[in-house]
Amino acid sequence: MPPYRLQVLLDIRMKAEDEAKEAFSASVKALDVEKKKLVGMQKDLEDRKVGRKAKVAAFLTEVTKKGGGISGFQQMNRFEQRLKDEEAQLSLEIERQKESVTEAEKLVEQRRQEMAEAATERKAIEKHKETWAKQVRFERQQKEEMNQEEIGGVLHLARRRAAEKKS
Numbered sequence: 001m002p003p004y005r006l007q008v009l010l011d012i013r014m015k016a017e018d019e020a021k022e023a024f025s026a027s028v029k030a031l032d033v034e035k036k037k038l039v040g041m042q043k044d045l046e047d048r049k050v051g052r053k054a055k056v057a058a059f060l061t062e063v064t065k066k067g068g069g070i071s072g073f074q075q076m077n078r079f080e081q082r083l084k085d086e087e088a089q090l091s092l093e094i095e096r097q098k099e100s101v102t103e104a105e106k107l108v109e110q111r112r113q114e115m116a117e118a119a120t121e122r123k124a125i126e127k128h129k130e131t132w133a134k135q136v137r138f139e140r141q142q143k144e145e146m147n148q149e150e151i152g153g154v155l156h157l158a159r160r161r162a163a164e165k166k167s
Contacts, residue, residue, distance in 0.1 A: 001136055010125045017118040024111040031104040038097045045090050052083040 004010070059079055063072035 004129055013122040013125050017122045020115040020118040024115045027108045027111045031108050034101045034104045038101055041094045041097055045087060048087050056080045
């Protein structure tokens with residue numbers, strides 16, 4: 001069978017499909033990392049909210065033991081406000097992380113489409129190769145049949161001439 005003239009293109013398509021699969025896999029892993037980071041940040045925020053209440057209660061207990069009066073309560077309010085500010089900052093970071101997760105999800109979908117397109121292109125070339133191989137086999141079979149007919153004709157003529165010489 002002659003070499004397939006589009007084999008190089010088929011090889012390129014196969015390589016492109018492999019690269020698309022690897023890119024898709026990497027983007028899925030990146031999405032998982034971003035989601036885990038988001039979950040960790042949300043858990044940290046919840047822990048801080050619970051911890052703030054406990055810290056404020058402990059601070060209040062300490063202030064009342066010392067008898068700090070108004071300044072002690074003001075310190076407690078500033079302490080609680082600082083903790084709330086840290087929580088608000090973390091909330092902002094969580095929102096940014098949600099945007100990162102959304103971007104990663106978009107990238108995964110884009111990579112999925114690229115992978116599907118690469119697979120379609122490869123399949124089209126493979127289908128062409130199969131059709132080409134069938135055509136080559138058919139042409140070979142036709143040549144073989146023609147050669148067999150020629151051989152049969154030559155043998156028939158040779159037998160006929162040999163029979164004519166005998167008579």
